[in-house]
Amino acid sequence: MTRTTRTTGTTRTTRTTRLVVLLVAVVLLGAVGTGSVLHAVHRSGLRDEQQADGPTVRAGAVSLRPTSGRRLLVRNLAWGPHRDEIATVPADDPQGPRTASGVKCLRFHAAAGTGVCLQAVHGALEDTYRAVVLDAHLHELHRFPAAGIPTRARVSPSGRLVAWTVFVSGDSYAGTAFSTRTAIADTRTWAVDDNLETFRIVKDGRTYRAADVNVWGVTFADDSRFYATVATGGRTYLARGDLAARTLTTLHGNVECPSLSPDGTRIAYKKRVRGASPDAPWRLYVLDLRTLKETATAERRNIDDQALWADDSTLVYALPGDYGSDLWTVPADGGGAARTLMTSAVAPAYLG
Known part of the structure; x- marks a missing residue:
């Protein structure tokens, strides 16, 4: 016991x-x-404020009608919780802290309180794409299905018209095995021309028809006139578009992704140059619309972008960077030198 x-x-x-x-x-x-x-x-909170080796990015309200000075909007590419969101900085402090909107876009542009945001919709079997029209507070007003991978976007100076280009097949302008689809929509009526290839092409003063016509890279003069690239027969042309007449009239050869200056007198564009690699064929040029004189900019690297005019004398464009793309700037008159404007960013738009 x-x-x-x-x-x-x-x-x-x-x-x-x-x-x-x-x-x-x-x-x-x-x-x-x-x-x-x-x-x-x-640490997550810190990432909301400061990206490793990158810009400060904070969530906040973003408006397409700036109330305090001129602003620059971009698709933010800095790694962190706000990657791919539309973000804004003061135009005179492009390397400063960014305010991220929460709205994600693959391509973006804005003017006069209207934005166009090209987005991917990820599905179980495949991705689809859409063009979303945004109001001044980045709220969705309307959406349109997009036929392929987004590549270019523009809003007219008044904010009434929006345009977008997508790749229907292929994913690069460098080769020949690609097809594009370009649309223009009216934000008052929501009427849409969903394929500018149906417009009458006027080439050398006569109506031109061909099965291989491609149209891309719209830039607006106003709410009835625009410019775009027309490609056919292995060549590209600058074309002037007329929405009412539904015509595209070729003006000058070897022009891709045109961008009209604010004063309406010049076109910035990428031009294929002799001797360049087929994978990197373009240099940045400016065309005087009155004289059709071309001026090469001081940027000597390959430019695969639709440049933007920051003002009447300065161009902004994207080049590959550590986190996707960086924005660079160069004078439009052929002088000066290229310099970095903003790291980890693409798809710029100036407001104000």
């Missing part, structure tokens, strides 16, 4: 000890876990 009592007491003592050890371990693990979670939350 005495031995039995001793054994039972020893067993109870051992069990009690194990329970205490287990409880202490649970408390310690809980403390470590709580600390890890708080540390992660803290």
